[in-house]
Amino acid sequence: MSKRQDPPVRPADDGGGRRARTVSRLWSRALATAAGTFVFGCLYFFVRQSVKEGVWYFDLTLVNKALGTTSLVMIALSMALTGIAFFAGRGSRLLTFRRHHGLVGFWIGLAHGAVNHLVLPATGLRPEEKAETLPADATGLAALVIFGFLAIISLAEVKGFIGGQAWRRILRYGGYAGLVLATAHAALLKWGSWENFVRTFDPAMPSLSLPAALIAAAAVLLRLAMALAMRRRARG
Structure with a gap:
């Protein structure tokens, strides 16, 4: 008479694997968005040069332009998602x-x-050189410094150290300050165009x-509209 075999015991899922897969998907989508924007930018600048x-x-000058545009678009999208989630009711x-x-936009x-x-x-090869090059470089560097600081601040360990409320406030105001500076960098270089x-x-x-800067401006306006809506809700 054969003995009954118990089913194999599976290790309990502590959620770590699921979380790793979720994070992997988030990175994949961000990288895919950046790659698509970059490829489109390269093709656009290539055709525009002919026109x-x-x-x-x-x-490489066209590649460099596509990199700058992609960075601004990615950071603007990152900031705009807060307002989009608020008004669309999509939550977290x-x-x-x-x-x-x-982070992908910063890199x-x-x-x-x-x-x-x-x-x-x-x-x-020579990048664009205009009278506004020095202030444009200054605003671009300032934006990178701010976003580099925010990249460090965004770590969960830092959040636990400084507290959730202060952490969110730093990311919010720092992010929009960096976005404004990055947009100013583009405007100083391309305003004449x-x-x-x-x-x-x-x-x-x-x-x-130009459309990249408009996306950035829309992100800032969306945040202002969100702040006004929240204030009205608080007043009842």
Whole structure:
């Protein structure tokens, strides 16, 4: 007579594996969004160069422009998700994407700065040089410093050290300050191009930094609208 075999005992799932998979998905989506934005930016600047100058060519200067645009878009999306979640009633689901989109945007911003100031000069290519280059570099550097600080602050260990309320306040105000500086960096470099497009629509394709800056401005306005809505709710 054969003995009855008990089913194998499975180790209890402590949630660690599930959490790791969730974090992996968040990173994957942020990286996929950044990759799609970057590829679109490269193609857009490539075509725009032909429309603007009548010549088809692709070099690292276009890659650098796509990096800068992608960084601004990713950080703006990260900041806009708070207001979108609030008004769309999606709760914490959308909020989980903020940190990963913001960090990816920061890393791409670092790459943009490195390519602009190190790689392009080393290869004999010249980044855009205008009278506003120095203040543009200053605002860009200030934005990177702020976002680098926020990247450290975003760690869970730091949150436990400084307290949740102060942690959220630092990330909120620091994030919007950095976003404003990053947008100012783009505006100082490209304001003439933006103004020319609005007046003449020539060339037919605007610099991609213009819609990127509009996305950033929308993120700030969305946050202001959210603050007003919360104040009205508090007053009843």
